[in-house]
Amino acid sequence: MNSDAEFLGLESTGEPGRYRFVVEPHLARHDGYLYGGTAIAVSVAVAELVTERTTLWMTTQFVATSPPKEVISVHAEVLAPGRRTNQVRVTGTDSNGVTMFASLGATAHLRPQGLTGAFEKMPDVDPPEKSIPQTSPFQAMLRHAGIDYQVPEEVQRIGFTQVIEFREPTIHSHPDPGPGRSCFWVRRVDNEPISAAIAAFMADMVPMSVAHAAGSIGGGISLDNTIRAAEFDETRWILIDMRPHIAVGGYGHGSVFIWSQSGRLLAQAGQSCSLIQFSPEDFTAMAEAQS
Amino acid sequence: MNSDAEFLGLESTGEPGRYRFVVEPHLARHDGYLYGGTAIAVSVAVAELVTERTTLWMTTQFVATSPPKEVISVHAEVLAPGRRTNQVRVTGTDSNGVTMFASLGATAHLRPQGLTGAFEKMPDVDPPEKSIPQTSPFQAMLRHAGIDYQVPEEVQRIGFTQVIEFREPTIHSHPDPGPGRSCFWVRRVDNEPISAAIAAFMADMVPMSVAHAAGSIGGGISLDNTIRAAEFDETRWILIDMRPHIAVGGYGHGSVFIWSQSGRLLAQAGQSCSLIQFSPEDFTAMAEAQS
Numbered sequence: 001m002n003s004d005a006e007f008l009g010l011e012s013t014g015e016p017g018r019y020r021f022v023v024e025p026h027l028a029r030h031d032g033y034l035y036g037g038t039a040i041a042v043s044v045a046v047a048e049l050v051t052e053r054t055t056l057w058m059t060t061q062f063v064a065t066s067p068p069k070e071v072i073s074v075h076a077e078v079l080a081p082g083r084r085t086n087q088v089r090v091t092g093t094d095s096n097g098v099t100m101f102a103s104l105g106a107t108a109h110l111r112p113q114g115l116t117g118a119f120e121k122m123p124d125v126d127p128p129e130k131s132i133p134q135t136s137p138f139q140a141m142l143r144h145a146g147i148d149y150q151v152p153e154e155v156q157r158i159g160f161t162q163v164i165e166f167r168e169p170t171i172h173s174h175p176d177p178g179p180g181r182s183c184f185w186v187r188r189v190d191n192e193p194i195s196a197a198i199a200a201f202m203a204d205m206v207p208m209s210v211a212h213a214a215g216s217i218g219g220g221i222s223l224d225n226t227i228r229a230a231e232f233d234e235t236r237w238i239l240i241d242m243r244p245h246i247a248v249g250g251y252g253h254g255s256v257f258i259w260s261q262s263g264r265l266l267a268q269a270g271q272s273c274s275l276i277q278f279s280p281e282d283f284t285a286m287a288e289a290q291s
Numbered sequence: 292m293n294s295d296a297e298f299l300g301l302e303s304t305g306e307p308g309r310y311r312f313v314v315e316p317h318l319a320r321h322d323g324y325l326y327g328g329t330a331i332a333v334s335v336a337v338a339e340l341v342t343e344r345t346t347l348w349m350t351t352q353f354v355a356t357s358p359p360k361e362v363i364s365v366h367a368e369v370l371a372p373g374r375r376t377n378q379v380r381v382t383g384t385d386s387n388g389v390t391m392f393a394s395l396g397a398t399a400h401l402r403p404q405g406l407t408g409a410f411e412k413m414p415d416v417d418p419p420e421k422s423i424p425q426t427s428p429f430q431a432m433l434r435h436a437g438i439d440y441q442v443p444e445e446v447q448r449i450g451f452t453q454v455i456e457f458r459e460p461t462i463h464s465h466p467d468p469g470p471g472r473s474c475f476w477v478r479r480v481d482n483e484p485i486s487a488a489i490a491a492f493m494a495d496m497v498p499m500s501v502a503h504a505a506g507s508i509g510g511g512i513s514l515d516n517t518i519r520a521a522e523f524d525e526t527r528w529i530l531i532d533m534r535p536h537i538a539v540g541g542y543g544h545g546s547v548f549i550w551s552q553s554g555r556l557l558a559q560a561g562q563s564c565s566l567i568q569f570s571p572e573d574f575t576a577m578a579e580a581q582s
Contacts, residue, residue, distance in 0.1 A: 056542050057515060057563040059350040061395040063371045063378050079390060080354045085514065085565055087354050089393065099370060102380065104352040104393055106514045106563065114541020115566045117505040119470045119534075176467035179410045214408040223376065223397045224348060226517060228544035228563050230537050243410075245548075245559050246521050250405020251347050253519035253559055255546065257536075268536050268544055270561060272348040272397065272519050274376055275406045 037204035058105030121175035180213025210252030220273035328495035349396030412466035471504025501543030511564035
């Protein structure tokens with residue numbers, strides 16, 4: 001059992017390419033339903049298990065979501081089994097056989113002598129030790145907006161934020177400044193090294209950054225999640241460097257660069273979403289719904 | 292028949308969601324085989340036809356390619372028919388029923404009062420009128436590398452470059468300078484306005500930009516193509532603003548921003564690819580293969 005499979009509670013069903021997992025609280029959104037970051041993380045993890053290669057890219061389309069404790073069946077198929085590159089498809093269905101998410105991607109054996117290089121610049125930020133602990137990215141967003149509101153304990157305790165530690169660094173300089181640029185240092189609460197799967201799990205923050213860029217407090221319903229990965233090392237902290245691109249008619253698009261603590265570009269992620277404007281009271285309503 | 296369907300030679304089969312097209316020379320790569328940009332353009336076009344909405348995002352996975360004159364069947368399915376947003380799947384198969392490409396995406400009715408904004412800066416470049424005509428992006432790449440080699444006429448005349456006009460502007464300043472940043476003004480040779488589908492067709496240039504950033508002359512085999520679109524207007528010229536991100540072990544990732552001539556951000560596109568290093572002689576070999 002590798003670390004990704006453990007984190008995600010992935011179990012083999014015994015049939016080739018077939019797995020399952022349960023929508024446990026740490027794999028859920030703040031409302032307890034299946035979190036989009038879980039769907040892409042599961043897709044990356046099973047693609048790597050089935051092909052025994054590392055992930056190059058993965059796009060996960062969110063078709064529907066599942067209530068707490070639902071059992072999700074996951075099927076990974078190799079559509080084009082190349083010598084180095086495998087094109088794969090991963091589908092997640094609920095216990096009624098309804099599609100929850102559909103993924104396409106590729107895994108590969110990297111070529112030791114192949115072209116290699118990084119063409120982006122990391123923002124100059126404080127290291128995790130000097131950054132401000134945040135209970136959740138929502139809390140940070142409220143602080144940015146100058147709103148003195150504490151996200152209730154009950155909301156913080158449920159969902160994916162219970163297994164991720166967030167710290168917000170001061171940005172001293174940015175290679176491409178603009179509206180909504182923001183950064184978070186994130187790590188697993190258990191302090192295990194971060195893989196491509198778990199980085200994708202953590203990077204599902206574009207909707208918030210687009211809303212922030214548009215001058216609103218909000219988030220959104222992710223329509224998809226894409227990760228394009230380089231080589232992950234033994235990094236425990238990653239920098240989620242958010243680059244919102246555009247909002248149009250209530251929909252948004254943006255990217256995230258994912259950096260190691262030593263400043264290596266590990267991946268680029270992107271998302272489209274349907275934007276939702278929040279008010280602080282929505283968090284109170286969430287807390288009441290869960291009490 | 293809308294303009295995209297005409298450009299792509301898309302015909303309805305009479306069954307709902309089912310279309311077909313022929314791999315004509317202008318929908319092919321320089322070797323005459325199905326061009327990746329055609330696959331994403333067809334996916335965007337049929338998703339819009341079936342849902343009667345505009346495209347938000349589309350990811351097309353390239354599973355295999357088809358020889359010249361092959362008939363490709365295209366099937367568009369709505370996986371999640373929301374009131375505004377439709378999550379769709381599009382699959383292209385050859386005459387043997389083998390999958391050539393698989394796409395996931397979403398279309399939507401934009402909300403007139405929805406959040407709207409653009410958070411990226413356009414490079415300061417010369418307008419199309421003052422830019423240097425290029426017979427193909429490959430020719431420009433060779434010029435950048437200081438190689439005095441004319442891509443043979445026979446190669447220029449086949450493939451997608453016969454329906455696209457390319458001009459390379461001088462970049463006066465760039466919001467995020469770095470290796471491999473380059474820009475092309477492109478338009479349809481028939482000078483029709485550019486849609487999201489045709490922009491995706493034109494934006495399939497990431498492999499070249501990644502190779503260029505890594506200091507190599509080359510291109511690559513696209514593994515996928517993703518577009519995240521805002522609203523397209525009546526623009527005839529678009530600026531393809533290439534932002535290569537990273538190369539690792541012979542694979543590459545990068546993005547493209549697509550701008551209108553008036554400086555509006557129309558879309559962001561991204562790709563992963565398996566990199567290939569070219570030599571000028573490869574173009575000669577292509578020309579000979581087609582003579």
